[in-house]
Amino acid sequence: MEISFLSGLALWLRGEIYALTGLPILSDLALDIIGIALLLGIISMAAIVFTYGERKVCAFMQVRIGPNRVGGRFGLLQPVADMLKLMSKEDIVPEGADKVLWALSPALLFVPAALVYAFFPFDAGAVLADVNVGVFLLFAISGQAVLPFLMGGYASNNKYSMVGGFRVVSQMISYEAPLLFSLLGILMITGSMRLEDIVEAQSGGLWFIFLQPLAFVIFLISAVAETNRTPFDLVEGESEIIAGPFTEYSGMRWALFFLAEYANLLTAAILATTFFLGGYLGPDFLPGFVWFGIKAVLMVFVIMWFRWTFPRTRVDQILTFGWKAMLPLSILNVFLTGVVMCALGLV
Amino acid sequence: MFGKGLLTGMGVTIKHFFGKKETFCYPEEKLPMAEGFRGGDLTMDWRVCIGCQMCAMACPNKALDLTVVTDAKKKRHMKYYIHKTGRCLFCNLCVEVCPVHTLQWDKNYANSTWNKEDMVHDAMTDKDRADLDIFLSDVEKKAKAEAEAKAKAEAEAKAKAEAEAAEGKPETPKAETKAAPPKPEAKAEAAKKPAAQNAAPDAEKKAAAAEKKKGGEA
Amino acid sequence: MKRTETYLLNMGPQHPSTHGVLQVKLTLDGERILKAEPVLGYLHRGIEKLMESRTYFQCLPYTDRLDYISSMNNNFGFAMAVEELAGIEVPRRAEFIRVIMAELNRINSHLIGIGTLANDLGASTGMLYCFRDREYILDIFNEVCGARQTFHYIRIGGVAGDFTDKARELTEAFLERVPKFLSEYDQLLTGNEIFTRRIIGISAMTAKEALDLNMTGPNLRATGVARDLRKLDGYSVYGELDFDIPVGEHGDNWDRYQVKMKEMAESAKIIRQCLDKMPEGLIMAKVPKMLKPPKGEVYSRTEGTRGELGFYIVSDGTTKPYRVHIRRPSFVNMQGLDLMCRGMLIGDSVSAYSSIDPIMGEVDC
Numbered sequence: 001m002e003i004s005f006l007s008g009l010a011l012w013l014r015g016e017i018y019a020l021t022g023l024p025i026l027s028d029l030a031l032d033i034i035g036i037a038l039l040l041g042i043i044s045m046a047a048i049v050f051t052y053g054e055r056k057v058c059a060f061m062q063v064r065i066g067p068n069r070v071g072g073r074f075g076l077l078q079p080v081a082d083m084l085k086l087m088s089k090e091d092i093v094p095e096g097a098d099k100v101l102w103a104l105s106p107a108l109l110f111v112p113a114a115l116v117y118a119f120f121p122f123d124a125g126a127v128l129a130d131v132n133v134g135v136f137l138l139f140a141i142s143g144q145a146v147l148p149f150l151m152g153g154y155a156s157n158n159k160y161s162m163v164g165g166f167r168v169v170s171q172m173i174s175y176e177a178p179l180l181f182s183l184l185g186i187l188m189i190t191g192s193m194r195l196e197d198i199v200e201a202q203s204g205g206l207w208f209i210f211l212q213p214l215a216f217v218i219f220l221i222s223a224v225a226e227t228n229r230t231p232f233d234l235v236e237g238e239s240e241i242i243a244g245p246f247t248e249y250s251g252m253r254w255a256l257f258f259l260a261e262y263a264n265l266l267t268a269a270i271l272a273t274t275f276f277l278g279g280y281l282g283p284d285f286l287p288g289f290v291w292f293g294i295k296a297v298l299m300v301f302v303i304m305w306f307r308w309t310f311p312r313t314r315v316d317q318i319l320t321f322g323w324k325a326m327l328p329l330s331i332l333n334v335f336l337t338g339v340v341m342c343a344l345g346l347v
Numbered sequence: 348m349f350g351k352g353l354l355t356g357m358g359v360t361i362k363h364f365f366g367k368k369e370t371f372c373y374p375e376e377k378l379p380m381a382e383g384f385r386g387g388d389l390t391m392d393w394r395v396c397i398g399c400q401m402c403a404m405a406c407p408n409k410a411l412d413l414t415v416v417t418d419a420k421k422k423r424h425m426k427y428y429i430h431k432t433g434r435c436l437f438c439n440l441c442v443e444v445c446p447v448h449t450l451q452w453d454k455n456y457a458n459s460t461w462n463k464e465d466m467v468h469d470a471m472t473d474k475d476r477a478d479l480d481i482f483l484s485d486v487e488k489k490a491k492a493e494a495e496a497k498a499k500a501e502a503e504a505k506a507k508a509e510a511e512a513a514e515g516k517p518e519t520p521k522a523e524t525k526a527a528p529p530k531p532e533a534k535a536e537a538a539k540k541p542a543a544q545n546a547a548p549d550a551e552k553k554a555a556a557a558e559k560k561k562g563g564e565a
Numbered sequence: 566m567k568r569t570e571t572y573l574l575n576m577g578p579q580h581p582s583t584h585g586v587l588q589v590k591l592t593l594d595g596e597r598i599l600k601a602e603p604v605l606g607y608l609h610r611g612i613e614k615l616m617e618s619r620t621y622f623q624c625l626p627y628t629d630r631l632d633y634i635s636s637m638n639n640n641f642g643f644a645m646a647v648e649e650l651a652g653i654e655v656p657r658r659a660e661f662i663r664v665i666m667a668e669l670n671r672i673n674s675h676l677i678g679i680g681t682l683a684n685d686l687g688a689s690t691g692m693l694y695c696f697r698d699r700e701y702i703l704d705i706f707n708e709v710c711g712a713r714q715t716f717h718y719i720r721i722g723g724v725a726g727d728f729t730d731k732a733r734e735l736t737e738a739f740l741e742r743v744p745k746f747l748s749e750y751d752q753l754l755t756g757n758e759i760f761t762r763r764i765i766g767i768s769a770m771t772a773k774e775a776l777d778l779n780m781t782g783p784n785l786r787a788t789g790v791a792r793d794l795r796k797l798d799g800y801s802v803y804g805e806l807d808f809d810i811p812v813g814e815h816g817d818n819w820d821r822y823q824v825k826m827k828e829m830a831e832s833a834k835i836i837r838q839c840l841d842k843m844p845e846g847l848i849m850a851k852v853p854k855m856l857k858p859p860k861g862e863v864y865s866r867t868e869g870t871r872g873e874l875g876f877y878i879v880s881d882g883t884t885k886p887y888r889v890h891i892r893r894p895s896f897v898n899m900q901g902l903d904l905m906c907r908g909m910l911i912g913d914s915v916s917a918y919s920s921i922d923p924i925m926g927e928v929d930c
Contacts, residue, residue: 061360062693063369159574163596163911230687231759239582239685239915309360309753310353311760312687314912315596352756359753360690369697383711383726407623438626438717439725452711 005287007125010035035128039117047262048079054304061308086258089251097248098155105152106249106256112144113263120270121196123280123288134195135187139180142226142267145260146172149235152257153245164244167315168235172226174322179222181330182215185337186275189346199279209276214333216276218326223268224303225318227261231310232318239312269299374457385439386456388468389430393475395449398423402441402450410434411441418483419490425471426479432458433466571599574911578607582685582915585925589902591914598914601906603899608929616889621647621721621856624886629715632895632927634677635870637670637706640719645800646865646876647721651858656847659723660802665736665839666709666718667867668832672743673702674870674922675783675825675832682822682919683754686763691754698746705735721856723849736840743833747826755826764818768905768917771816778900782872783824784921788816794868806838821920857884871895871922895927 010031017027052067055078059066071077093099118129119138131137146169153165186208187193190201202208209216225232235244246257273279273295282291313321380386389411403411414427442450460466471479574591577583586607592600612631616624628639641663648655655663680695703713709732710718710725718725754760770780772788785792793810795803811827813820858880866875872894881887898921905917 057364058690060364060368062690063363063366063697064693065368065370065372068372159572163574166595233687234912237687237912239687240912242581305357305360305364308690309356310688311683311691311754311757311763312912313759314763314910316910317762350758352758352761355752356754356757359749369700381707381711384707385711405623407619407626436626436629436717437712437715438629439711440622440626443725 006123006289010126032128039128040114043114043117043263043266044259046266047259048083050262050265050300051082051258052076052079053300054307057301057304058308061305083255086251086255091251091253092248094157094248096157098157101151101155102248103253105148105155105245106253106260108151109145109148109260110256110263112141113260113267115141116267117263119195120274121199121279122292124196126289127196130196131194133193135183135193135198138195138271139176142264143176145264149245152249156245156248158248160241160243160247161245163241164235164237164247167237167241168228168245170315171228171232171234171318171322174319175222175225175232175326178218178322178326178330179226181327181334182212182218182222183275184330184334185212185215188334188337188341195274195279199274199281202278203281205278207276207278212276212333212337214329214336216272218330218333219272219276220302222322222326223272224306225322227264227268227303229265229303230307231313233307233312234315234318237312265300265303266296268303269296272299380454380456384454384456385437385442385452387453387458388432388455389428389441389450389470390453391425391428391450391470393425393428393471393479395447396425397447398425399446401444401446405440405444407438407440408434408436410436416479416483419487422486424479424483426476428470430468430470431466432468433463569594576914578604582918584681584918584923587918587923587925587928589906589914589918591906591911593911596910596912598906598909598911601903601914601917603902605896605899605929608925610930612930613889613891616886618885620884621651621858621886624889625720626715626717629717630926631891631893631930632674632869632871632874632924633714634924635670635674636714636716637666637719638674638867638869638874640716641667641801642865642867642869642874643876644719644721645867646863646878647856647858649865650861650863650878650880651721651856653722653850653852655723655850657802658728658844658846659848659850661839661843662724662728662848663719664802664806665728665836665843666706666716666724668835668839669702669705669736669739671832671870672829673699675829676702678783678825678919678922679750679754679822681922682764682818682916683760685915685919686760688754688757688760691750694746694749694753698742701735701739701742705732705739708732708735720849722852723847727848728843733840736836740833740837740840743829747830750826755822761819763912764822764916764920766815767818767913768909768920769815769817770901770905774904775816775901778897778904780872780898780901782869782894782898783821783828784872784898784901786810787813787820787824789814794866794873798866800867802839802842803835805842806835808835808838818916818920825922855884857882866892869894871924871927872898891930893927893930895921895923895925896930899923899928 013034014027014031017030018024021027052075056066058064067075067078069075069078070081093102116138119127119131119134121127149168149172150165153161153163153168156162186198189208189211190198192198192201228235234240236246237244241247246254249257270292273292277295277299279295280288280292282288282294398415400413400415403409403413410431412427412429412431413425414429415423416426417423442452458468571592571594574593575588576591577588578586583589588604588607590600590602590604591598592602610630612627615627619627625640625643628643629636631639644663647653676695676699680692680699683689683691683695706716706718707713709728710716712718770784770788772785772790775785775788776790781792789812791810791812794800795808796810808831811824811831813824860880860882862877862879864875864877866873868874873892874894875892877888877890877892878886879888902917902921905921906914909917
């Protein structure tokens with residue numbers, strides 16, 4: 001296996017700890033803990049950076065300046081101020097709420113959003129859980145995110161939340177199918193479900209975005225729908241149902257929803273990077289994880305760009321579009337991939 | 348058809364993403380206010396004001412609460428000019444109706460308050476009121492002195508007339524012109540207070556300015 | 566046993582998209598609207614009653630607060646009614662200035678209508694662009710009358726201040742901007758497939774329905790009835806000006822949106838003509854300080870930004886009106902809400918509100 005900067009660092013660390021303690025289990029454990037801590041750090045950092053980024057992108061596209069009060073001219077400390085505000089807010093539990101479900105919902109939403117990070121290859125060899133059915137496991141876990149939304153919507157004892165909860169179920173289930181089907185073509189070409197294999201298959205600049213452009217478009221649309229962002233932000237649909245399942249949440253509970261939303265956003269960007277943009281691959285003058293970061297941030301920007309340009313679709317349109325356009329197209333893509341592979345004698 | 352409109356829309360937003368921004372950092376940079384901008388609190392100069400209360404009468408919403416005092420010379424002066432910004436419609440009717448054009452907007456539109464009770468503004472400051480008190484007492488003294496002088500002059504005139512009558516050559520108009528010049532009175536005034544010699548507003552203003560200067564020096 | 570139930574959803578009065586304090590009780594079957602019942606009165610200030618205890622001059626600032634987006638048109642309507650009652654002849658220059666202001670305000674109001682429609686459909690960038698361009702109009706208003714919102718500029722007998730050279734400069738600069746920003750909205754919104762799909766064919770209304778509900782303004786014209794009081798009555802100097810009345814076909818949200826977009830271009834045309842034709846002269850007629858119109862009554866109507874804006878004034882010969890009734894177009898148009906919402910989805914209800922474009926200050930008066 002190729003050794004990159006990150007995996008080399010991990011190997012060195014493991015060797016040092018082993019030399020210090022003489023226990024291989026301990027060194028593995030220490031390394032895992034460090035890895036988990038790093039991932040959680042990435043997620044919370046992403047949330048902090050993206051809130052700032054989102055506000056600035058939004059402002060710039062709307063010919064505004066954006067945050068410019070806290071932390072100098074560019075408002076760099078704005079996310080910190082936001083965080084402090086959220087932490088100091090009163091925690092209000094609505095009357096008649098199902099308190100257990102209500103409290104569980106934000107936590108449960110955050111778990112799958114954070115868990116999928118274990119499978120991402122940030123650099124060659126730098127993956128926390130290197131499983132050979134990575135893709136499968138990843139989507140199995142992220143599919144769990146539907147339930148907490150519904151729980152939150154149901155438990156809030158609020159009609160807006162309930163409508164939002166219903167919407168999220170129909171929407172996320174509808175778009176799970178085209179999302180997976182759009183990736184099927186890639187899995188057929190690489191013949192592996194290990195994410196690192198998929199990245200390595202794109203070496204030499206032959207990224208899957210060029211081989212599977214239709215799949216990329218379908219993936220991008222479905223991923224935006226899965227992360228509940230405009231034009232598919234029906235779940236929060238501010239002008240219709242206020243904030244959907246989050247309507248009654250405040251303070252840190254709401255912040256957890258928020259964190260999960262940005263974690264999901266980054267997940268979508270990372271998936272697009274990994275599957276279509278060659279992951280950590282790139283010219284040698286920069287280490288792999290930097291390339292990875294650049295591509296992921298670029299994808300995040302594109303998704304934000306969508307959000308601040310497009311209006312919101314309607315609930316019947318989104319479902320019609322998902323089942324009648326996205327799914328057939330993604331199946332067509334799988335079919336075409338198969339035909340071409342057959343024709344080229346790759347099977 | 349499908350997708351083209353979305354892409355042009357994205358083109359518009361990305362153009363503005365890199366383009367010039369229309370907003371500015373508000374408290375540091377402010378929009379230039381037009382000349383006739385109506386906003387903020389009302390300001391007025393009590394030295395110019397004639398206390399006619401036309402502004403309060405023109406107000407559609409009774410936003411002006413005025414207290415007027417009358418000095419010894421039967422002239423009206425503003426004592427409290429309370430502008431209830433919470434009731435004000437900012438319709439400009441009071442400003443337009445002012446016969447001496449002393450009522451003006453201060454154009455300081457950032458006049459939010461924490462509670463409703465604070466939404467009042469007195470165009471007369473405490474300093475103004477102190478000045479007004481001094482002015483009023485001056486006027487009173489002046490009026491007294493005038494009255495005295497008048498009485499004296501009258502008495503003199505009477506005495507003279509009597510004397511002339513005694514002489515047998517009545518020249519009443521001449522005598523009156525002689526008596527009318529307020530020489531002694533003016534002297535008395537000057538001795539008491541150099542300021543507030545004249546009732547004309549300009550001179551008053553000057554005097555007040557001089558007084559203020561004195562106060563500052565002290 | 567399987568069973569479905571309808572439920573009641575309160576949209577407003579505190580809701581991100583109900584335009585002020587409108588409360589709509591939606592009876593819903595899942596996402597589908599069975600009935601929409603607007604609940605009014607949260608912003609009622611009793612302006613009609615207040616006017617009875619004010620002199621005619623003092624009434625004018627209150628009309629600013631009716632439809633606070635288009636104060637100029639309200640000033641215009643009330644001033645015209647009082648002038649008709651008292652028989653005051655307005656100088657010609659003042660008439661032109663009035664028309665310029667009314668049309669600028671129409672653009673202003675339509676910008677807000679379109680912007681809030683975009684915002685309610687989730688495209689907040691569209692709204693910000695509309696508000697950006699609205700600022701240029703407010704600058705002109707600020708220049709001529711010193712206020713950016715409640716203008717109190719068009720007075721009984723004329724206008725409050727002259728249309729200065731600087732104002733003319735600003736207006737001409739703004740007129741140059743109009744086609745630019747209209748094409749930008751076309752790129753961002755009109756051509757956007759998501760946007761068009763959200764509004765084409767939604768909340769459609771036939772001409773008969775609209776007339777039965779007494780709707781006026783862009784909402785009526787979208788159904789294909791070319792009824793515009795500016796053309797019909799030709800009041801003020803509108804009779805001398807050349808402009809078209811844009812009409813729609815199907816009376817759906819798309820047509821209402823298109824009518825507003827086209828009306829902005831027409832208003833710009835009117836302003837251009839007025840700037841060219843405006844004579845020199847007085848801006849204020851001789852109006853007595855104590856205005857005592859003769860005993861009688863008057864109903865004077867103008868084309869406000871949202872429809873027919875009528876002022877019915879009864880005078881008892883004193884300085885104060887005996888009774889004022891205001892025909893507020895937003896209020897009357899609100900009747901169409903139920904019809905527009907029925908059978909639509911929750912997401913469409915917000916676009917129906919925005920396309921009726923009610924201003925709650927006017928609805929509740």
